[in-house]
Amino acid sequence: MSRFILITPNAEYERRVRIATAPMRGTLHYFQAAYLPSGPDEVLSQLSGEPPEVLILGPELPIVDALKFASIVDLQFPEISILLVAEEDPATTLQSMRSGVRDLVSPDADTDTIRAAVERAGLAAAGRRRGLGPTAGEGPMADGGRIIAVMSPKGGVGKTTLATNLAVGLGQTAPMSVVIVDLDLQFGDVASGLLLQPEFTITDAVAGAATQDAMVLKTYLTMHPANIYALCAPNNPIEMDRITGEHISHLLTQLKSEFQYVVVDTAPGLGEHVLAVLEQATDAVWVCGMDIPSIRGIRTGFQILSELELMPANRHIVLNMADKKTGLTLQDIEATIGAPVDIVLPRSRTLPFSTNKGIPLLQDGSRDAALKGLRQLVDRFKPNWEARPHKKLHRRAVVQ
């Protein structure tokens, strides 16, 4: 049984892949070659036993041939996940995704990085053999990835700031496994907050072939240098009318089967699209400003969603732009909301600049009072967070 296939002339790379896959179930079949055969049959006919799951097109293969080979494998054997070993640049990434490559791995990647990429590819292959449904089995991806809705009833409280920083922060621990979706369909600003000029938007992603094939859908995503993907809001606000709640539901089902984290930035309020997100969200990050309308809005939002039974399982309350001078205390706010605040982000001088530059704080690492809270937010989504003692966080929340 060979679950993994590697083609490359580079024997040193083979050694790394062998070490990386050693602890995993299944074996590695190595083809030492500097060229690719005309079709996958030539490779597959030499294997016996269980069908392969992950094909690694290793270093030093001609890139054009590798991409062509990937397209054919993707078409004929969609259940096989393909990894391409190549230096990452926007053009190669786009071409690779269009050829059905699941992930790019750097030629310099160490064995841990290779193992993580092969594991993810293996999970995706398992998911695809069962159709588009979520990956079954044990572990955090058992029902597909986490869908994290960043929400607030009121506008301008920092949803986009938190969503972009969260996505970038998660991308540091789970590269290529995070997608940020801008569901502020009329006035979305994820693209500007991440300095992206998307070629395609959500309007393309909810129509045509993309709805049937996750690989086509991936070609409509925009790559960000922090190793995350983005699905940006329509260029024209009018396009919102063409996007229904059902479109959003289907889109999220597709994305969670491909990504470990789907971070959704939303429009203020509880409109049709936000409710569609909440039906599937595993987590809601509630963003609350330090003013009475914002705090009351959160309380009413909680009441409505509890009645509709649409409260996501995991709740994270962020008090943003915290400032002692507002005359409100943390205790007042928690009493009004009826729940403890999990994270306090102080009013910051740097955040407005970072929004205007299009570089999230967690990307450029500038020193800032808000940095600690942003890191705490990201930590809450790391796989072993639940296991850690964290109750004290509530007690430590202080407004400065």
Ligand SMILES: Nc1ncnc2c1ncn2[C@@H]1O[C@H](COP(=O)(O)OP(=O)(O)OP(=O)(O)O)[C@@H](O)[C@H]1O
């Ligand atoms: N803690 C903070 N301190 C200072 N400024 C902040 C803070 N958080 C966010 N901002 C700034 O507030 C402005 C509004 O933030 P943002 O766009 O993230 O809010 P939003 O909730 O997404 O707004 P909308 O509802 O319009 O989508 C931005 O300029 C951002 O830089």
Ligand SMILES: [Mg+2]
């Ligand atoms: Mg916003």
